[in-house]
Amino acid sequence: MAHLIEQMAYVGATPWHGLGNRLTEKQPLEVWQREAGMNWHIQESPVHFKADAIGALGTIHTFPEQKVLYRSDTKAALSVVSNRYQVVQPREVLEFYRDLTEVSGYELETAGVLKGGRKFWALAKTGQAATLKGNDLVSGYLLLATSCDGTLATTATPTTVRVVCNNTLTIALDGTAQAIKVPHNTRFDPKVVKKQLGIAVSQWDEFMYRMRHLAERKVQWHEAMGFFMNVLCEVNPANQLPETLPNERALRKVQSLYEGQGRGATLESSRGTAWGLLNAVTEYVDHERRARSNEYRMDSAWFGQGAQIKQRALDTAIQLVA
Incomplete structure (x- = not known):
């Protein structure tokens, strides 16, 4: 592959x-x-297209509003973008x-x-x-x-x-x-x-100050389940408890990471704490979440839906110590 x-x-x-x-x-x-x-570097070329015409030859036209970006080494096309694209x-x-x-x-x-x-x-x-x-x-x-x-x-x-x-x-x-x-x-x-x-x-010092508070904040079982449902299933258990949860597989996996299977889950900072909740989610997104490959998971964890899940986990964890 x-x-x-x-x-x-x-x-x-x-x-x-x-x-x-x-x-x-x-x-x-x-x-x-x-x-x-x-x-290598990115090179540019005008967009050309061939219009149908009577006879064997068509007419070549230029589309001035867009350009093709391609690699200088392989000449492989990368994208078609606006001429204003920097x-x-x-x-x-x-x-x-x-x-x-x-x-x-x-x-x-x-x-x-x-x-x-x-x-x-x-x-x-x-x-x-x-x-x-x-x-x-x-x-x-x-x-x-x-x-x-x-x-x-x-x-x-x-x-x-x-x-x-x-x-x-x-x-x-x-x-x-x-x-x-x-x-x-x-x-x-x-x-x-x-x-x-x-x-x-x-803001590093302020951020780590908040993380230390997460490591001090002990959480009860019901708080942990509420956290995971909120972050992974976007369900607030106080308002809604459906018979079947969306994303149930992810919920079970992240719970097992939190309860001891995750790397670092048994450290004093993580065991039974809000910091442990946050890291169960980040480990799931970075290393365990279903993806077509590890490379797709990395792309998601840094730039895509995985990054959004981690941001939601951080916001929710900080609310626990607010």
Whole structure:
């Protein structure tokens, strides 16, 4: 089966999907560009079409309002977009991190290409870290991702990774993710994005303060079931208790992760706590949720429906300590 992940590179432990080229730490961006499959650029061509005509030859016309984007290396078509579409090149995603890695102590950890080149990303460790009770380590990251088919704005997202289970969670406070999004009808300016990110990244301490409260908040069985039904089934048990639950398989799986089967579920920070509830959902979305492949699950967990489920879990968990 063809992989959704075209190519990627990483440092440290092998990613959960088992794909990619392993690098030693502190490699230059030029090595990352080659090993992550990002050493090509997006080219443009006018849209042409052939109209039917009498006789053997038709008439070739140009459609001036749109253009075709294609890869410089394989010439494979990527998308048809408006002429106003502002392209962000794979090299630009990596270059975004140059001063951050050379001056600010960031370390690239993964980078790669999805869907044949229609999406690409880089993820770097910021150097921020916090430990919850029971030696539960959470590290700060910055994810920069974009698309060339209109499915994703160029998005810089402060992210956390719980080390024990490699769960990823977007930093979000008061129901609002701290991501910076640049739509493709606007030119991507790295300096402007980094200036905006300075505010978002500074919220790390406040975010981890809330997470520590989740680790202290003990929950009863009925609260746990209400949490999972709300997040996964979008059912409020106080108002509605149907005979058959939507998404029942997911409900059973996430409950088992919470009750001890999840990685890190028996740590003091997680056992019987709101932090444990949140991580049961994030582990389910990142590692267990049904998908056509691990690569599709990753795409969903970072950019799609899986990311929305994790955001709903975070919002619901924070309500428990409000």
